[in-house]
Amino acid sequence: MELTxxxxxxxxxxxxxxxxxxxLREELYVTSPKAGCEQGGCGACTVHVDGRPxxxxxxxxxxxxxxEITTVEGLSEGEELSTVQAAFHEHYAAQCGFCTSGxxxxxxxxxxxxxxHPVGRDEIIEALSGHVCRCTGYAKILDAVAAASRGxxxxxxxxxxASTGGEPEGGAPTKGAPA
Amino acid sequence: xxxxxxRLPRYDGLGHVKGQTQYVDDVRVHGTLxxxxxxxxxxxxxxxxxxxxxxxxxPGVFAIVTAKDVPKNVYGHLEALGVPADEPLxxxxxxxxxxxxxxxxxxxxxxxxxxxxxxxxxxxxxxEPVLDIRTAADPGADSFHQWGPIYPHFGPHNHRxxxxxxxxxxxxxxxxxxxxxxxxxxxxxxxxxxQTSLVVPEPSGRLTIYSCTQAMYFSMGVVAAxxxxxxxxxxxxxxxxxxGFGGKVDTATETICALLAIKSKRPVKWRFxxxxxxxxxxxxxxxxxxxxxxxxxxxxxxxxxxxxxxxSGAYSRFSPYGLTKHAFHHTGAYTIPNLRFDGFVxxxxxxxxxxxxxxxxxxxxxxxxxxxxxxxxxIGMDPFELRLKNANRIGDTTGNRVVMHDPSTVxxxxxxxxxxxxxxxxxYRAMTSDRRTGDLLPEHLVxxxxxxxxxxxxxxxxxxxxx
Amino acid sequence: MGGSPIGAAEVIVAASRGxxxxxxxxxxxVTVVAGGTIVMPDITHRRRDAERVVLxxxxxxxxxxxxGGRTVIGxxxxxxxxxxxxxPLGTCARRVADIEIREQATIGGNLCAPxxxxxxxxxxxxxxxxxxxxxxxxxxxxxxxxxxxxxxxADGSRLVLDISIAEPxxxxxxxVRRPHAHAYTVMRVCAARVDGEVRIAVSGAAPRxxxxxxxxxxxxxxxxxxxxxxxxxxxxxxxxxxxxSGWYRxxxxxxxxxxxxTQLG
Numbered sequence: 001m002e003l004t005x006x007x008x009x010x011x012x013x014x015x016x017x018x019x020x021x022x023x024l025r026e027e028l029y030v031t032s033p034k035a036g037c038e039q040g041g042c043g044a045c046t047v048h049v050d051g052r053p054x055x056x057x058x059x060x061x062x063x064x065x066x067x068e069i070t071t072v073e074g075l076s077e078g079e080e081l082s083t084v085q086a087a088f089h090e091h092y093a094a095q096c097g098f099c100t101s102g103x104x105x106x107x108x109x110x111x112x113x114x115x116x117h118p119v120g121r122d123e124i125i126e127a128l129s130g131h132v133c134r135c136t137g138y139a140k141i142l143d144a145v146a147a148a149s150r151g152x153x154x155x156x157x158x159x160x161x162a163s164t165g166g167e168p169e170g171g172a173p174t175k176g177a178p179a
Numbered sequence: 180x181x182x183x184x185x186r187l188p189r190y191d192g193l194g195h196v197k198g199q200t201q202y203v204d205d206v207r208v209h210g211t212l213x214x215x216x217x218x219x220x221x222x223x224x225x226x227x228x229x230x231x232x233x234x235x236x237x238p239g240v241f242a243i244v245t246a247k248d249v250p251k252n253v254y255g256h257l258e259a260l261g262v263p264a265d266e267p268l269x270x271x272x273x274x275x276x277x278x279x280x281x282x283x284x285x286x287x288x289x290x291x292x293x294x295x296x297x298x299x300x301x302x303x304x305x306x307e308p309v310l311d312i313r314t315a316a317d318p319g320a321d322s323f324h325q326w327g328p329i330y331p332h333f334g335p336h337n338h339r340x341x342x343x344x345x346x347x348x349x350x351x352x353x354x355x356x357x358x359x360x361x362x363x364x365x366x367x368x369x370x371x372x373x374q375t376s377l378v379v380p381e382p383s384g385r386l387t388i389y390s391c392t393q394a395m396y397f398s399m400g401v402v403a404a405x406x407x408x409x410x411x412x413x414x415x416x417x418x419x420x421x422x423g424f425g426g427k428v429d430t431a432t433e434t435i436c437a438l439l440a441i442k443s444k445r446p447v448k449w450r451f452x453x454x455x456x457x458x459x460x461x462x463x464x465x466x467x468x469x470x471x472x473x474x475x476x477x478x479x480x481x482x483x484x485x486x487x488x489x490x491s492g493a494y495s496r497f498s499p500y501g502l503t504k505h506a507f508h509h510t511g512a513y514t515i516p517n518l519r520f521d522g523f524v525x526x527x528x529x530x531x532x533x534x535x536x537x538x539x540x541x542x543x544x545x546x547x548x549x550x551x552x553x554x555x556x557x558i559g560m561d562p563f564e565l566r567l568k569n570a571n572r573i574g575d576t577t578g579n580r581v582v583m584h585d586p587s588t589v590x591x592x593x594x595x596x597x598x599x600x601x602x603x604x605x606x607y608r609a610m611t612s613d614r615r616t617g618d619l620l621p622e623h624l625v626x627x628x629x630x631x632x633x634x635x636x637x638x639x640x641x642x643x644x645x646x
Numbered sequence: 647m648g649g650s651p652i653g654a655a656e657v658i659v660a661a662s663r664g665x666x667x668x669x670x671x672x673x674x675x676v677t678v679v680a681g682g683t684i685v686m687p688d689i690t691h692r693r694r695d696a697e698r699v700v701l702x703x704x705x706x707x708x709x710x711x712x713x714g715g716r717t718v719i720g721x722x723x724x725x726x727x728x729x730x731x732x733x734p735l736g737t738c739a740r741r742v743a744d745i746e747i748r749e750q751a752t753i754g755g756n757l758c759a760p761x762x763x764x765x766x767x768x769x770x771x772x773x774x775x776x777x778x779x780x781x782x783x784x785x786x787x788x789x790x791x792x793x794x795x796x797x798x799x800a801d802g803s804r805l806v807l808d809i810s811i812a813e814p815x816x817x818x819x820x821x822v823r824r825p826h827a828h829a830y831t832v833m834r835v836c837a838a839r840v841d842g843e844v845r846i847a848v849s850g851a852a853p854r855x856x857x858x859x860x861x862x863x864x865x866x867x868x869x870x871x872x873x874x875x876x877x878x879x880x881x882x883x884x885x886x887x888x889x890x891s892g893w894y895r896x897x898x899x900x901x902x903x904x905x906x907x908t909q910l911g
Binding site: 015016017018019038039040043046052053054055057058059060062063065106125126127128129130 | 652653655657659679681682683686687689690691696699701703704743744745746747749750826827828
């Protein structure tokens with residue numbers, strides 16, 4: 001079966017009922033989507049199928065033959081991060097990082113949806129509601145997605161962290177997103 | 180010092196957002212076999228026989244291990260301190276919890292491994308399970324555990340005790356006794372990454388062990404002990420743990436993978452399914468806590484009697500440690516001078532319990548805080564004011580005689596009241612953590628107050644002869 | 647765990663409704679995958695034999711149309727595409743899981759969800775019951791149409807082709823849910839007035855959705871919402887599961903019935 005993953009065409013040999021998750025991880029060595037539950041309950045396996053976010057653990061290979069699959073590995077161009085990736089990094093939206101791939105793909109679909117619009121908190125929660133995180137308590141993830149939807153990845157996609165050279169600016173350290 | 184006050188990137192942040200962070204299951208070694216476990220379907224049963232012969236000849240099967248394949252099957256991490264071990268890596272003569280491992284298979288695919296597991300024949304003789312810690316230690320109760328129903332190794336005692344002051348006198352003097360029972364239940368850690376390890380045999384004869392453990396040197400010691408190997412034959416590769424929260428200190432998969440890797444001479448990986456993670460991985464323990472406080476009408480807590488039962492599940496693991504921490508904190512953030520605490524670790528036919536954030540202490544915080552609110556309700560006092568009155572202050576001593584030098588109870592309680600929009604009396608709003616004097620130093624708190632001016636770590640009371 | 651290895655399964659990706667019907671045959675040994683959100687975990691974890699698997703997601707069996715005053719919905723229509731469907735179906739479809747699941751899950755799959763011992767998944771079944779759903783299916787003996795009650799009572803050995811539902815005069819839902827970022831329905835009562843008759847059903851109280859016929863009889867006899875609700879437990883005895891106890895469900899069901907009927911007016 002043929003599958004295009006992050007722009008690369010593959011002749012896949014896994015059996016047709018193999019989940020897309022196992023095709024990606026075991027046959028194609030694309031490991032960003034994770035086996036969090038293999039039942040569609042956690043969102044750690046979410047990838048894009050023809051641009052829409054889907055649970056890779058629920059899709060048999062035969063159902064996505066010929067489709068264009070995008071994973072986190074396909075978001076950045078060289079060292080340049082997508083706006084969503086940069087926002088997640090800048091806003092500390094990942095701790096252990098295991099859920100991050102799934103959240104990023106869900107956020108990409110939301111932030112890049114047509115027509116473009118700044119998304120409110122409720123809309124973000126609704127779009128990401130299939131994703132479980134056990135570390136962060138979600139607040140910084142929501143901040144990151146809101147920032148990304150405002151186009152605030154950061155200037156030139158370089159995360160906006162203070163440099164470690166020179167004196168720190170005065171005042172208490174800020175946690176999370178600047179307002 | 181340039182980092183202080185600066186916003187710094189997480190060193191692993193880029194890896195996370197690019198999907199490049201490597202977890203154990205992302206490591207790729209050619210020829211890796213998959214592991215599936217044979218688990219007890221019974222809460223409690225004798226093992227009469229195990230027959231792996233059919234499984235051994237099934238397609239794709241490279242190795243099968245049962246108890247007889249483990250050089251040192253029973254090992255406990257406190258052995259070096261003289262505390263005997265109780266838990267086998269793989270069940271030998273009996274199974275003591277539903278899900279306990281009876282054997283494990285390494286095969287070319289998960290399907291092949293599971294099919295082989297299904298072909299292992301085990302004959303069990305079921306026993307009546309023990310599932311309620313309240314009745315497990317009743318007189319005449321049968322116990323499945325070789326030590327009886329109660330963990331016996333707390334020095335000369337079979338329980339953790341705290342004794343302070345004269346609790347009988349306190350109860351005599353009280354205006355009212357307030358009782359409560361609190362039963363926090365088991366909680367599953369639910370890490371997004373399930374328990375996983377990958378063991379690779381090296382040409383040198385060493386094993387490289389990719390592990391999701393939170394405690395690498397500890398796990399290294401566990402594996403080495405079960406194998407009877409020196410530590411320098413193991414190379415542990417840790418890295419990013421996909422969430423642990425205390426549940427990845429039990430070295431759940433590494434040792435069995437090591438045995439299978441040695442037997443099969445192939446790399447071996449075991450990744451728990453989410454079902455395994457929920458059903459058989461260790462949890463935070465359930466507790467049963469009974470508190471009785473001797474209380475005055477104006478809100479002094481003169482004394483506390485407390486009984487705690489800690490559900491260890493089928494084996495002891497770290498339960499004695501958790502109970503000990505629980506015991507040390509059984510007065511909460513408050514100064515109670517007369518104490519009688521008894522805590523027991525009880526064995527049941529449940530999954531062995533383990534650490535989880537705040538191990539031992541979250542249970543006692545829940546119980547003591549709920550109980551204080553109950554006390555406030557009974558005597559008709561504002562719950563914040565009750566807490567402020569009894570709060571730890573500088574110079575107060577805890578149940579185990581540690582002297583408080585910088586307690587935060589008062590400012591935190593005041594801040595909480597303000598955040599909740601609660602109006603407190605003027606006297607209470609003015610309270611600080613300063614040493615107790617005047618009205619805040621009633622007679623029953625004098626003896627426990629450490630002398631001023633000396634920075635003592637502990638203080639046994641005016642009659643107890645110093646630090 | 648049983649189940650033949652997935653590598654040995656015969657997999658047919660139907661490209662048309664006709665191909666799907668042919669591949670299904672009389673249904674013996676066939677597993678149908680539409681969206682796959684319910685069936686795939688069972689296949690992946692070998693809880694279900696996968697000898698002959700027919701995929702119908704791309705067989706042109708989705709779509710919503712009108713026929714003679716009723717709405718006809720293809721079995722492979724996704725829940726996302728039913729967001730604006732006639733009430734109470736629209737509400738039920740919108741409140742399943744999250745957007746990723748809803749864009750993959752289908753109404754046919756939901757109708758055919760195996761009876762749930764834990765958290766019943768037949769989220770749309772109560773809506774179909776009150777909308778007088780007629781189920782067109784293929785299988786042994788050819789194509790035929792059955793009322794949804796019969797389909798829910800059967801053992802699921804037919805291929806669902808499409809579902810037609812009535813246009814109600816009024817509709818209402820009353821739900822109890824667990825706190826969660828998205829709807830996590832414990833139990834829902836659907837009510838509708840169709841051709842002057844009140845129909846009322848509950849999902850999440852039993853392994854499959856149940857029509858509350860005693861309540862319907864009371865309502866038909868002119869009883870008010872509260873009185874009608876007292877008969878809620880005559881047609882169902884809720885049981886325990888991970889989401890809620892049978893006791894809790896039994897306490898709450900009459901309240902939901904009363905609320906739904908009050909909304910219905």
